[in-house]
Amino acid sequence: MEAKYSHHRPHYRTEGIFKVRHGVDIPRNTFCHWDKVVADILEPLYKLIHLGLLLCRYLQADETLIRYLSPGKGKCSTGYLWLMAFFLSGLRACGCRGNQFGLYKLGDFR
Numbered sequence: 001m002e003a004k005y006s007h008h009r010p011h012y013r014t015e016g017i018f019k020v021r022h023g024v025d026i027p028r029n030t031f032c033h034w035d036k037v038v039a040d041i042l043e044p045l046y047k048l049i050h051l052g053l054l055l056c057r058y059l060q061a062d063e064t065l066i067r068y069l070s071p072g073k074g075k076c077s078t079g080y081l082w083l084m085a086f087f088l089s090g091l092r093a094c095g096c097r098g099n100q101f102g103l104y105k106l107g108d109f110r
Contacts, residue, residue, distance in 0.1 A: 065078060
């Protein structure tokens with residue numbers, strides 16, 4: 001997990017590193033499964049942070065352009081990372097720049 005998110009290392013590289021350095025064959029889908037397990041564990045925390053965003057009186061939101069590897073295309077695509085902040089931050093990636101994402105995530109916030 002740390003290699004993927006701190007060092008932006010794709011699973012196929014981590015798979016190769018384990019094979020070459022340690023002689024251990026860990027398939028990519030195992031790494032993907034571990035990602036999902038951690039995401040499922042952290043989902044209640046994400047929902048709590050999101051609720052906190054909606055309950056605050058002052059909210060800031062901004063989008064940042066990002067490039068990501070688009071599965072099946074063999075090339076990078078452009079997307080946007082949205083940041084919404086009050087005292088804590090909530091991050092969410094989105095492939096669109098329009099206000100649809102912000103409106104969807106903010107709901108009835110005024």
